Amino acid sequence: MNIGDAARASGVNQKMIRYYESIGLIGDVARSANGYRTYTHNDIHTLAFVRRARRLGFSIEQIQALMTLWRDKERSSAEVKAIAQGHIDELQAKIEELAEMRRTLEHLVSCCAGDDRPDCPILDGLSANVDAASALAGVSPRGHP
Template sequence: MNIGQASDASGVSAKMIRYYEEIGLIRPASRSGNNYRVYDEEQVHVLRFVRRARSLGFSLEETETLLKLWQDKSRTSAAVKEVATGHIADLERRIAEMQGMVKTLKHLAHCCGGDHRPDCPILDDLAGEKPLHDQHHHHEGELR
């Protein structure tokens, strides 16, 4: 199986397969006579593992850790769980950060007329002016 077929079978682009090999995430593929990379089902399985880990937001470094644990038959599920819970915490931190932004932005947008006039509490906030005392133009709740 060449890299194109491995890519189709795994859902990982050929570009990324080469990159993962380069950074040592996956073992270098063996080469056929024409210097083409050759893959078997097992390698494709590894690639799918990587793709799934990436789709759950694990970094390549975390993915490498998980990959090693997967291949280590004497691993403990505690070790795996620790990686996962660490990642969950990271995601939740980032989610909370973005939710804070959304909350502020929705409040500002809610207070913004959104009309032809130039007055805009959003710009006022960015400019550090007029702390905004909820004197909004709308009365239909757009928040929540």
């Protein structure tokens, strides 16, 4: 199996396969006489593992660790779980960060008429004068009703 077949079989594209090899995420693969990379069934399996892990948002570094455990038949599932839980926490933090942005933006957007006139609470909110936007929504940033 050449790299093109490996890409199709694993769902990881060629560029990425070479990249993963170059950074040592996957071991150096066998080469045939012409210098082409040759993939075994097992290599494909590894690539597919990486792909799934990436799709779940694991970083290369985390995947490195996961693969070490994957190959280690003496591992404890607790180690794997810790990595996964750590990643869940990262995801959660990111989600909350984005949700907070969205919340703020939705508030501004809901205050904006969205018509032909230039008056715009969104721009006001982005300008220094946050009070202007807050006031529009009846929210008092410094607890002053």
